[in-house]
Amino acid sequence: MSSMAARGRRPGDTDTREVILAVAREMFTEDGFTKTALTGVARRAKVDPALIYHYFGTKVDLFVESMTDTAEFQDESTADGLHADRSGTEVVAAFLRNWELDTEAPGRAFVAVTQAVASSPEATERLKQFIVEQTWASGKGTTDYDADRRRSMVSSQLIGIAIARYILQLEPLSSAAIDDVAAWYGPTIDRWMQGANPHPED
Numbered sequence: 001m002s003s004m005a006a007r008g009r010r011p012g013d014t015d016t017r018e019v020i021l022a023v024a025r026e027m028f029t030e031d032g033f034t035k036t037a038l039t040g041v042a043r044r045a046k047v048d049p050a051l052i053y054h055y056f057g058t059k060v061d062l063f064v065e066s067m068t069d070t071a072e073f074q075d076e077s078t079a080d081g082l083h084a085d086r087s088g089t090e091v092v093a094a095f096l097r098n099w100e101l102d103t104e105a106p107g108r109a110f111v112a113v114t115q116a117v118a119s120s121p122e123a124t125e126r127l128k129q130f131i132v133e134q135t136w137a138s139g140k141g142t143t144d145y146d147a148d149r150r151r152s153m154v155s156s157q158l159i160g161i162a163i164a165r166y167i168l169q170l171e172p173l174s175s176a177a178i179d180d181v182a183a184w185y186g187p188t189i190d191r192w193m194q195g196a197n198p199h200p201e202d
Helices: 014-035 038-045 049-056 059-068 071-076 088-099 108-119 121-136 147-167 178-194
Strands: none
Touching: 014 038, 014 049, 014 059, 014 108, 038 049, 038 059, 049 059, 059 108, 059 121, 088 147, 088 178, 108 121, 108 147, 121 147, 147 178
């Protein structure tokens, strides 16, 4: 489970929590962050609205957990982010697959995330940290001369790919197979993950 999703988690009935998460994920994806109300989530999930506040706290908390705490995210990553020894091609492929779990509308979850970022500074900070953790949060580079810059560059590349693919729908990027996109961008990710210090005298 990601550290972002686990932060501040309240104890409760697992089945009820999972129902709420599934409904919330569906509504946030369909209607966006701004238009989704916690009362609406409770109504569709057939639970008392107080349970949502009890289990998750705020709307931002529910949004972040519902959009990131999926089995697929956990399978593709570790608690410390994507495996540090993965190639750039593997990192790109894993990142895109996480956003294309909905085969009927690939990338729709990423669009919902960008809408939340545009309307909530708190969601922006939480999701930014989550994306960094999921892409390259620890392992090989954490003691490098510029680990923070490397993480930032890897994350910005992946986010840029997702924006071009899902929001701007630029061709041929938009319709290309995930493996093809990963092959195109993998070497660039490798450069930032594993490249040598361009200023060895530093």
